[in-house]
Amino acid sequence: MSDYTAFRVELADKIAHVIINRPEKINAMNAAFWTEIIDIFRWVDSTDEVRVVVLSGAGKHFSSGIDLMMLASIGNQLGKDVGRNAETLRRKILELQASFNAVDACRKPVLAAIQGYCLGGAIDLIAACDMRYSTVDAQFAIREIDIGMAADVGTLQRLPRIIGDGMMRELAFTGRTIEGDEAQAIGLVNRTYIDADALLAGVMGLARQIAEKSPVALRGTKEMIRYMRDHRVDDGLEYVATWNAAMLQSVDLRVAMAAQMNKQKPEFAD
CATH class of the missing domain: 3.90.226.10 (2-enoyl-CoA Hydratase; Chain A, domain 1)
Structure with missing residues (x-):
């Protein structure tokens, strides 16, 4: 800074x-x-x-x-x-x-x-x-x-x-x-x-x-919301499918799911 x-x-x-x-x-x-x-x-x-x-x-x-x-x-x-x-x-x-x-x-x-x-x-x-x-x-x-x-x-x-x-x-x-x-x-x-x-x-x-949330999930959520301001619903669905084809492979997903199953607080990398 x-x-x-x-x-x-x-x-x-x-x-x-x-x-x-x-x-x-x-x-x-x-x-x-x-x-x-x-x-x-x-x-x-x-x-x-x-x-x-x-x-x-x-x-x-x-x-x-x-x-x-x-x-x-x-x-x-x-x-x-x-x-x-x-x-x-x-x-x-x-x-x-x-x-x-x-x-x-x-x-x-x-x-x-x-x-x-x-x-x-x-x-x-x-x-x-x-x-x-x-x-x-x-x-x-x-x-x-x-x-x-x-x-x-x-x-x-x-x-x-x-x-x-x-x-x-x-x-x-x-x-x-x-x-x-x-x-x-x-x-x-x-x-x-x-x-x-x-x-x-x-x-x-x-x-x-x-x-406390996954930074990968935050990034994707904000990007989808911004994209939908100027596009049709079917455009947005196509875009999020392509986006998540990559992002669902993030380790954050496994961390979050394991934390949910074990009733623990997840810790995500930057």
């Missing part, structure tokens, strides 16, 4: 805890954030000891979204030529999308623990995670509509598969804020907790349960 300016990363019990670490700026996503998150998830993917990721924010809030100073700096790069401006903006948007694509494409399960504000770009981020959990008083909003733009880093593409098309449209068109209880009711978060301490304890407990 490297030293980061926008994050703090800890590894214990096979869990990588990735913490957005700009609490004095409400964990706003500055320029360093967007490049460092790619490096962090590249490290997560290549480190066999990591079985699962917990993503959280330091301080009172998860994240207030993209840093407005960063948006201003992008604007300062624009000139008078519309075509060249469009090329500059398109390239920048694709770079930002790549940051959250790295989270989505991670081979390990990613759990988001959300307290306080989760606004704008932070919704894009949690939509790229596998599961989301929050405090009851967490506040969620797709805020891009209020600054005169369409969300462009993943919310409008990923969120319909999480909360449904109609609810996504309502939140995107109105920009209204919902809290933890409503977020759970619409499926944005799996569960709510009374406060930040209970939230982190609960999510870490879930992460430890996941980390």
Whole structure:
């Protein structure tokens, strides 16, 4: 692991805890954030000891979204030529999308623990995670509509598969804020907790349960779920048959079955 300016990363019990670490700026996503998150998830993917990721924010809030100073700096790069401006903006948007694509494409399960504000770009981020959990008083909003733009880093593409098309449209068109209880009711978060301490304890407990499972089985399960977002059922069945033709030969299967039969806790290699 490297030293980061926008994050703090800890590894214990096979869990990588990735913490957005700009609490004095409400964990706003500055320029360093967007490049460092790619490096962090590249490290997560290549480190066999990591079985699962917990993503959280330091301080009172998860994240207030993209840093407005960063948006201003992008604007300062624009000139008078519309075509060249469009090329500059398109390239920048694709770079930002790549940051959250790295989270989505991670081979390990990613759990988001959300307290306080989760606004704008932070919704894009949690939509790229596998599961989301929050405090009851967490506040969620797709805020891009209020600054005169369409969300462009993943919310409008990923969120319909999480909360449904109609609810996504309502939140995107109105920009209204919902809290933890409503977020759970619409499926944005799996569960709510009374406060930040209970939230982190609960999510870490879930992460430890996941980390005990076969890493081969976790990899295959996540890959099949991701594949099915964009394919037909028969495509998915064909893909999992081909995948498991290899993966069912893993020693993990024998370890798991023996543990089940002997009522013991299995231990899997990294």
